[in-house]
Amino acid sequence: MNATQWQLIEALGTLGRPVHTWTGEGTKENRNAMGLTKTHTLDALCVGPLDHEGGDAIVRFPEQVLVAKATGRGSYARTTPDRYGFPRLRRARTKQHFGYVTGDLVRAVMPIGMWAGTWTGRISVRARGQHSLTTPMGRFNVSHWNLRLLQRGDGYGYSTRSESPQSTSRKTR
Structure with a gap:
């Protein structure tokens, strides 16, 4: 890390702007003096x-604070292996079905049935149009006719969490 740090400092110094560095120990001292919890923010x-x-x-x-969690964008594998590693079945060559891709954030309006109501969650697409919707309450199948796209799946799941600045116990040195 130190070699990378010094190379970065030298490269940024060539831009003609002042470059300052700071140690992790200095950050810890400031955090403890302010009585803050240890979070990246x-x-x-x-x-x-x-x-x-x-x-x-x-x-x-x-x-x-905004929390971004990597969820992935699917697999490039064209086959699904069995437990011995041999191909078990072939996957579809296309990842988009009926305008939706696995990982898209959608709102589903279910008019009738056990899951009647409005649901928001991420979908796993199926070639037949009966996609799988994952919500905090569970997973169920929904027709592509009942879906509305809210956000394209970009490989990340976004959420927010509250940030508590005050530490439960104040440490002094």
Whole structure:
């Protein structure tokens, strides 16, 4: 990591702008002095020199942060292997069926049946048009006629979480 760090500093220095570095230990000292929990978001706020005795303090914190989770975009394999590694069945050459791709975020309006109502979730497409919808309440099949696209599947699942800035126990050195 140190070799990469110095190469990056040298490369950025050629741009003619000032480049400053900071250690992880300095970030930890700032975080502990402010009484903050250890999260990536709050660590980003604690980077850089702070004069704690002079009154420097971090006064604004994010209430919510965006969390992006890698979900993948499917498989390039054209066959599904059995437990011994031999081809068991052939997969379809196309990944898009009836305008939808596995991983798309959709809203389904189910008019009748056990799952009647409006549902939002990610789908797994099927060639026959009866796609599988995964919601927090479970997974069920839904016709492509009952779907409306909300977001294309880009390989990530997005959510938000609240950010609690204050630590449960304040550590001092």
